[in-house]
Amino acid sequence: MLRVAVLASGRGSNLAALLAASRAPDAGYRIVGVFSDQADAGALALAREADIEAAAVTRRPDEPRAAHDARLFARVAEVQPNLIVCAGYMRIISAEALSQLAIPMINLHPSLLPLHPGLDTHARALAAGDAQHGCSVHVVTADLDAGPLLAQSRIAIEADDTPERLAARVLACEHRLLPATVRAIARGTLDLSGPVPHHGGVPLSAPLQLDPSTLEGLRA
Known part of the structure; x- marks a missing residue:
């Protein structure tokens, strides 16, 4: 069973679609955590309603992007995912953080x-x-929307x-x-x-x- 962590900044409509599809007997994956840079993100509320680990990791004033990303991915690692899915995550992730990821991330x-x-x-x-x-799913790399x-x-x-x-x-x-x-x-x-x-x-x-x-x- 593939363990999926989701990053989302907004209301979470794509998270809802992922959750619905994960309930099929042959889905092959389950969502083990949802993380946001926005404390009031609807995606976090959806996760909590589904009894899924949910956490906001907001950027502190004057915090470098790489430091925020390090805190975010340390929190994500706690749920031990095999895949990270960006579903409406509206922050650009630093190249430093991406270089340290040991699992794939898609957007x-x-x-x-x-x-x-x-x-x-x-x-x-x-x-x-x-x-x-239309829309595309791609591997996340340091270049914006270019993986x-x-x-x-x-x-x-x-x-x-x-x-x-x-x-x-x-x-x-x-x-x-x-x-x-x-x-x-x-x-x-x-x-x-x-x-x-x-x-x-x-x-x-x-x-x-x-x-x-x-x-x-x-x-x-």
Whole structure:
């Protein structure tokens, strides 16, 4: 059973999706801790309701980012995870902290990376005239939203889309993509143990795809 720790800064809708999927008999993972940089994060309340270890590790005034990260990951280590999932965690993690992690960490990002790293992805996709938008799961590295891509879910941008409408449709994709990716890692079909992710024993050359119109899993 894969032990998963979740980092989240906000209301926790992707955490809720992960929790729901973890209750399936064949999920292969369970969430053992939820951690936030915001004391009032809804994600922490969700975790406590589910009787899961939950803790806020907020940054102290004038505390260097690396020192805050060290406190955060020391707290995360207490629940002995095999995987760390960033599900709406809004802080950039220091390269020093990442270099000391002994387990993989993945992040969910609301764009089709490498397009639109960072913030305001929905407005930027519309401004760029993109035909498609979506979300990505990638390995966390020291470079912002630039780690190896694992999986994506795509939707067509419609003529009447606004940033808000697009965000809502992408969020629905996120709620399926993140659990599907964690399940694939838990089952061993997606292997993050080496420097290059593997899928089915073969190096992953392109992100796996999740069809947003079906309930099927990831496919190459």
